[in-house]
Amino acid sequence: MTENTQQQPVSTPELPTQYAPAEVEGKLYERWVERGYFEADAQSGKPPYTVVIPPPNVTGSLHLGHAFEHTLIDALTRRKRMQGHETLWQPGMDHAGIATQNVVERELAKEGKSRHDLGREAFTERVWRWKAESGGQISGQMRRLGDGVAWSRERFTMDEGLSRAVQTIFKRLYDDELIYRAERIINWCPRCLTAISDIEVEYQDDDGELVSIRYGEGDEAIVVATTRAETMLGDTAVAVHPEDGRYRHLVGREIELPLTGRRIPVVADEHVDPGFGTGAVKVTPAHDPNDFEIGRRHGLPNLAVMDERAVITAHGPFQGLDRLEARSAIVAALRAEGRIVAEKRPYTHSVGHCSRCKTTIEPRLSLQWWVKVGPLAKAAGDAVRDGRVRIHPQEMEKRYFDWVDNLHDWCISRQLWWGHRIPVWYGPDGEVVCVGPDEEPPSGEGWHQETDVLDTWFSSGLWPFSTLGWPERTESLAKFYPNSVLVTGYDILFFWVARMMMFGLYAMDGTPPFHTIALHGMVRDQFGKKMSKSFGNAVNPLDWMETYGSDALRFTLARGANPGVDVPIGEDWVQGSRNFANKIWNATRFALMNGATVEGPMPAHERLSAADRWILSRLNAVVAEVDAYYDDYQFAKLSDTLFHFAWDEVFDWYVELSKTTFLAGGEPAKVSARVLGEVLDVTLRLLHPVVPFVTETLWTALTGGESVVVADWPGAVAVPGAEAPGGFRDAAAEREIELVRRVVTEVRRFRSDQGLQPGQKVPARLTLGGTALAPHEGAIRQLLRLQPEGDSFHATATLPVAGAEVALDLSGAIDVDAERRRLAKDLAAAEKEKAQATAKLGNEAFLAKAPDDVVDKIRGRLARAEEAVERIGIQLANLPRG
Structure with a gap:
């Protein structure tokens, strides 16, 4: 025992012959919880060690990635607890606005209902019931895995205390003019019917079409290319580069926009790349973020031509068509008018999809609430640059800086019913009032609250301090903030980590939320492929825990956890x-x-x-x-x-x-x-x-x-x-036992090569004089099943190893003739393989045509064959002579 470990004399209990994890793990965990081992005392004099759980979403159950992350955090906190720290692993769950609302809406759809049939209040109550069911399942999985969390401190991003924190920081940011409302282009999901942030858009290569369309006639003609022909109905200009001589005569003039009866201006803007395509681009300010900026610079109107479900609203023959239906119809109409100059189909290009429902997102001009991130992001970058926060592994810092140094204002409003409702009231005469947690909202005729809710990441960004009682200055906040380390995946470095850094520094007077950000990779299958239900390779961690025990799963995950690197399993x-x-x-x-x-x-x-x-x-x-x-x-x-x-x-x-x-x-x-x-x-x-x-x-x-x-x-x-x-x-003892291990290993290998069974005893003479091996002769004989040499001893094989000599008498121990025949057959096969590989590698014509990986495989075959020839030759030479 080490010096500080307290110990009572014991009588050794008898252990069962086999370990049965299922019989002991659940009982042990409940005993730990009942004894309060995982609870944290804010009044303790011990040094604190704090880790928050990356809160799982209440949308189902924990997956293998959660089990991986929880294993790492649990290992850290268990060690720190044993080292004498007052250790807090803070548990909790996230309400996961869009994801959770989608799940409940799908359940309602099975009943033939929508959330609008229930109304906002009844729908929200339904989601709370879902949360109670799902949250209980997650807690059970965490217990099964062995998570040493302080259950008495469990929090939820929409419980009363955290809701108060959300309202408090919204009010402070609003009063500091860091939250504002404005009409901007946002990512819109026509399925979820809400705005989503840039980091919730997943890009993938889709097959579409690229059509080149001639706008105008004669010397006014100009060709633009687009993959979204339906948006041309909302074009309010064509843009060219100011120094592009091909179009200088058109700048400032108006040209005809096909199918609409409108004329639109040609504007000069440095955003346009004159070397790409025709050097001219259509400008649709209400349906494209880059076009919106061009439109602002040139005072162009914003003409929206689609509603929230991506259905065409523009007056004309395409009104009422879905965007994809309209795309085909508009291309057909343009083709009929002879306006299509070129078509490329299929045209593979990167398309944004909603990360929740996989619907193609639609850039859309919309009035939303925003966080002005400039000063907040600068503070988040400075905290890492000046060493207050360390990112591990260090090479991940570049990704972090690339994000926070180029962060755009954050759209925080969501058109959902499940979430923290924005604490802003509108009056009958255009009044706008932001209400703090201890303030009464305005009342009276015409007053109403904002219907939008806040982005989930807004509330989870407060997690390191809201879970400790902020905005009140609680004992827990004083003891356990800032967190010691954040353990999380590199994939949410932008979603969550940057948000926590910005809010923690802002709310806690410049104190960052954690000292270290330890980033890990994603769990993948044994072939390195991303785990997914659609791929058929997703694993429920409970299945493996039930079959092999939680320890087995945990050890496998930890053994694959290299910092910042994906983990195959x-x-x-x-x-x-x-x-x-x-x-x-x-x-x-x-x-x-x-x-x-x-x-x-x-x-x-x-x-x-x-x-x-x-x-x-x-x-x-x-x-x-x-x-x-x-x-x-x-x-x-x-x-x-x-x-x-x-x-x-x-x-x-x-x-x-x-x-x-x-x-x-x-x-x-x-x-x-x-x-x-x-x-x-x-x-x-x-x-x-x-x-x-x-x-x-x-x-x-x-x-x-x-x-x-x-x-x-x-x-x-x-x-x-x-x-x-x-x-x-004791370096000398280490060298001495290493000699013993070398002798035993080499002789065991020889025995195996000769076909001896592990327990088969053979006579042997050990010559160990003059080496450090002499005191270990008894142990060596015991480990190698070597009998004393006896009077009739005849050495049929002698092995020099580690300065000693081991002579074996294999007479009668093996059928020498049969073993020689077996080895000769194996040697012939190895020599044939060697000859074939040598011939191929010596064929210049083959080498000139064969792919590199094929050549590499043949070189590997040759190396293995040469090793086999040498090994089998030694085995034959060491066989006893007749």
Whole structure:
């Protein structure tokens, strides 16, 4: 045990022969919650460590990406709790305006109803019922995964306290003239019937058509190209570059707009690229963001020709047509008039889609509420540039700066019923009043509240401080703000992270919401493909947890978590992690059955064997490595380090080496039992944050402690009589045991090559004199199943390794003739493969035509064949002579 860990003498309980996760995980979690291990005390004198959960949307259940993110956060907070911090992992959920409203509207559609049939109040009540059902499902999944969150502090972005925070910051921003109402071009979803922000638009390549249309006649003719022919009904100009000599004679003149009977001006604007296409562009200010800006510069009218459902409203033969129907009809009409100069079909181009319902978005002129982000975004950029906030990995900083340094004003109003209603009232004479949380709204005839609600990201942008009681200056806010770290995906760096930075700095007097932003990648399938229900590769994390246990899923996710990099995952990898949990269980069970203990002081240095000193030295090295990886958010490296130390060194080597000592009994066995107990104690505590359930069961069985959740995080293990700064290390012992491992590994490989069964015993002579291996002859023989040489010993194979010599008598152990025939057949096949690959690579005509990947494959075949020829030749040479 490390110095600060409190421990009572224990009598070792008997562990079941097999670990059954489903039988223990749920009970353990509820015990942790009942004992209050995950709660946080704002009055504690311990240093705070705060992480907010990226609030999942109440639109269903947690997916594998949530499980991944929660695993990383839980590992961080469990470790910090063990290190003595007052740790708060703040739980909660997001109301997810558009997504949640869409879900409930789809449910209503099954009943043949719409939200308008219910009315706003009844519809909102229906959504609250949906939230209660979905939220409960999410909470259950979090418990199943082992999330160590402070459940008593659970928040929801539309609960009373957070709604007060939303109204407060809206009022402050409005009074500071950072919120305003204006008519601008926005992204409009004709399906959701609401504005959506730029970052909620997903772009993908669609097949459309590019038509070139001749406007005007004779010397007034000018050709423009468009993929959205229906918008020409709203054209109010044609624009050319001021220095484009082809159109200089037309600038300032009017030309005919086909099909409309209107004449529109030709304007000169530097936005136009004279080298692209014809160098002339149609200008539709009410239906295109770039055209809107051209229109503002030239005082052009804004002519809207579509309604909110993207149906044509312009008077004429196309009125009442859907935009796509109108597109075809307008092109046909233009073709009939001889106005179509060129057509390209299909024409693949990038098209924006609503991220919620996948409908093609429509740029639309609309009166909306906006946040003036200039000063807020500058503050968010400065906080990273001056080091107050660190982005990890650092190479992600460029993406962050590219966003915040070029941020446009943020459209925050949504034409929905579910969400925070904008706290603005309009009066009968055009009055506009913004109302704070402690103010009475104006009343009387003609007064009404804004019907729009706020963008979901507006309220979730307050999450790091609204969840702690802001705008009140609560004890929790004073203790736990700012957050220590934000762990989130790089894919919402712009959606959420930038919003929190802007609002946190604004609301909290220049104090950023977190010290570090640790960005991770997205979970993908084992082939690197994005997981999606439509692709058929989506995974419900509950399925894998039920089959393999939560620890297995968590360890697989953590082991793939390199900072900022996507994480491939397959079921066979989870199965491998289940095997690791079983290995931990079986090794600890063996240790307990052989007297492994944490009772009493550590044995003095002079009483330790080389194997004891080796494993304690390696243990201290691993403690230091794991700490360094945690501090650098290198979850994959710390998990891999623990995996190989536990499996390869503790279980496969130290436990095996200890078997010989335990069989011999006496004082050395007692020493090894105490060392093994210490190593397991520290190893289980190191593993606990990532695999909490199996480590809890084993650690309490080993130590008798209350819970590993509240045990001390391990430091370096001290060895009496060999105290050293940074903990005990013994390079000589590490070299000595490494020699033992080399000998055993090489001889095991030879045995396998000769077809010997792992448990098959053979006579052997070990010549170990003059090496550090001599004291380990008994252990080497035990591990390699080597019998004493005996009187009739005849060495049929001799292996020099690590300065020693191992001679084996395989007479009678294998059928030499049969083995020689088998190896000869394998050698012939390998030589044939080598010859074929060599011939192909020597064929210049083939090399000139074959793709690089095909050539690379053949080179790989050649390398493998050459290795096989060499290996099989050595095996044949080492066979006993008849």
